[in-house]
Amino acid sequence: GQNIDQPTEMTATEGAIVQINCTYQTSGFNGLFWYQQHAGEAPTFLSYNVLDGLEEKGRFSSFLSRSKGYSYLLLKELQMKDSASYLCAVMDSNYQLIWGAGTKLIIKP
Amino acid sequence: ETGVTQTPRHLVMGMTNKKSLKCEQHLGHNAMYWYKQSAKKPLELMFVYSLEERVENNSVPSRFSPECPNSSHLFLHLHTLQPEDSALYLCASSQSPIGTSGYEQYFGPGTRLTVT
Numbered sequence: 001g002q003n004i005d006q007p008t009e010m011t012a013t014e015g016a017i018v019q020i021n022c023t024y025q026t027s028g029f030n031g032l033f034w035y036q037q038h039a040g041e042a043p044t045f046l047s048y049n050v051l052d053g054l055e056e057k058g059r060f061s062s063f064l065s066r067s068k069g070y071s072y073l074l075l076k077e078l079q080m081k082d083s084a085s086y087l088c089a090v091m092d093s094n095y096q097l098i099w100g101a102g103t104k105l106i107i108k109p
Numbered sequence: 110e111t112g113v114t115q116t117p118r119h120l121v122m123g124m125t126n127k128k129s130l131k132c133e134q135h136l137g138h139n140a141m142y143w144y145k146q147s148a149k150k151p152l153e154l155m156f157v158y159s160l161e162e163r164v165e166n167n168s169v170p171s172r173f174s175p176e177c178p179n180s181s182h183l184f185l186h187l188h189t190l191q192p193e194d195s196a197l198y199l200c201a202s203s204q205s206p207i208g209t210s211g212y213e214q215y216f217g218p219g220t221r222l223t224v225t
Contacts, residue, residue, distance in 0.1 A: 042216035099152040
């Protein structure tokens with residue numbers, strides 16, 4: 001079966017750095033997406049990786065290793081507004097998104 | 110403003126009611142999606158429409174019936190639901206037809222559905 005694993009919850013301190021991991025087993029691979037979802041709101045797109053390596057976008061970076069079935073989202077200089085759930089999703093061989101259950105990130109002052 | 114709107118935002122219905130959820134996208138996209146989001150579970154893809162044709166139906170019970178009259182509008186018709194159908198129902202749209210990668214989905218704010 002297809003499976004996306006990510007930690008259920010993480011806690012970090014304002015101003016610090018946090019890495020949210022995602023491992024996947026899917027039938028085919030056509031890219032990996034990270035989304036942010038604040039409580040009670042819609043998921044919003046953060047990043048897309050299809051080739052191995054690091055993609056940097058401001059305070060957020062996303063890394064992909066296709067051979068390991070592994071990705072991480074790196075958040076730097078954490079702010080209170082970064083408290084949210086972070087969703088990892090993989091596009092499979094049928095171009096359908098397979099979603100993880102999300103990682104709830106709690107930022108403490 | 111995400112460019113995808115959903116109404117109503119909250120809905121409480123009995124198991125014998127019939128109701129409809131509405132989604133509208135203002136982004137010029139040509140693919141639209143219905144998802145179910147339950148607490149602490151992955152997003153479940155329910156239906157996909159590409160160029161106004163349904164291309165995916167992931168074994169969704171027949172008490173859920175989608176309708177896509179044009180590329181900007183998507184409906185989810187509900188009837189004789191069960192309490193376990195209570196969840197957040199999200200609509201999304203994307204730029205490309207199914208079969209291409211790299212295009213992110215834009216989500217609406219969702220409808221919080223409670224079945225009593």
